[in-house]
Amino acid sequence: xxxxxxxxxxxxxxxxxxxxxxxxxLNPIKPEYKKISEVEKGDYVVLEGYIQKMYVKRDDxxxxxDIYKITINDGSGNLxxxxxxxxxxxxxxxxxxxxxxxxxxxxxxxxxxxxxxxxKYEIILDDINNFMLIQKNNFKRDIYLSPYxxxxxxxxxxxxxxxxxxxxxxxxxxxxxxxxxxxxxxxLGYKPCKxxxxxx
Ligand SMILES: [Zn+2]
Numbered sequence: 130x131x132x133x134x135x136x137x138x139x140x141x142x143x144x145x146x147x148x149x150x151x152x153x154x155l156n157p158i159k160p161e162y163k164k165i166s167e168v169e170k171g172d173y174v175v176l177e178g179y180i181q182k183m184y185v186k187r188d189d190x191x192x193x194x195d196i197y198k199i200t201i202n203d204g205s206g207n208l209x210x211x212x213x214x215x216x217x218x219x220x221x222x223x224x225x226x227x228x229x230x231x232x233x234x235x236x237x238x239x240x241x242x243x244x245x246x247x248x249k250y251e252i253i254l255d256d257i258n259n260f261m262l263i264q265k266n267n268f269k270r271d272i273y274l275s276p277y278x279x280x281x282x283x284x285x286x287x288x289x290x291x292x293x294x295x296x297x298x299x300x301x302x303x304x305x306x307x308x309x310x311x312x313x314x315x316x317l318g319y320k321p322c323k324x325x326x327x328x329x
Contacts, residue, residue, distance in 0.1 A: 160240050166205035168250055172243045178203035180233050190274040196221050209251040210239055219257035229271045236264035275307040282307045289322050290314040296325035
C-alpha cells in the first residue's frame with residue numbers, strides 16, 4: 130500500500146463520516162404513526178384519538194384551573210397523556226384557548242415516547258407542540274356558576290335546583306351554588322324542584 134492509497138482510504142472515510150452525520154442531522158428519528166393497541170414501551174409515536182376523559186381541577190365556579198391527565202381512545206384502546214410542570218400550564222392554556230374549550234369527544238394528536246406506569250402505557254407530554262387538536266367534535270358550551278346570588282340555586286351537594294328563594298325545600302340549603310339560568314342547571318344535571326319549579 131502506497132501513500133496515495135492510504136490517502137484515498139482516509140479521504141473515503143472522512144467523506145463517509147460527513148455524509149452519515151449530515152444524514153442523521155437532516156433526518157432525525159421520526160415518530161411512527163401507530164394504533165394504541167400496537168404501542169410498546171419505549172416507542173416514539175404519533176397517536177390520534179378521541180378524548181375520553183379529562184382530569185381537571187375546577188374552582189368553585191367551574192372554571193378549569195388545572196389539568197393533570199387526558200385519556201384518549203382511538204378505537205383500539207386507551208392511553209393516558211400525562212402533564213407536569215410548565216407543560217401543564219401550556220396544556221391548560223391550549224384547551225382554554227378554544228371556545229368552547231377542548232372537551233371529551235374532541236379528536237387530538239399527540240407525539241411522544243411511550244412509557245409505562247402501573248402496568249399501563251402512557252405518554253408524558255414534554256412539549257405543548259406535541260399536542261394538537263385535529264377535530265372539534267364537542268361543541269357543548271362551557272357552563273360556569275354565578276359568583277353572586279341569583280334566584281336559581283341548588284345545594285352544593287344535591288341534584289335539585291330551585292327557582293324561588295322562599296321555597297321551603299330550598300330555604301333549608303346551607304351550601305348554595307347559583308346558576309345563571311335554568312338551562313345551565315339542567316345541563317349540569319340538576320332536576321327542577323317539584324315545589325317551586327311548578328311550570329315544569
Ligand atoms: Zn324548590
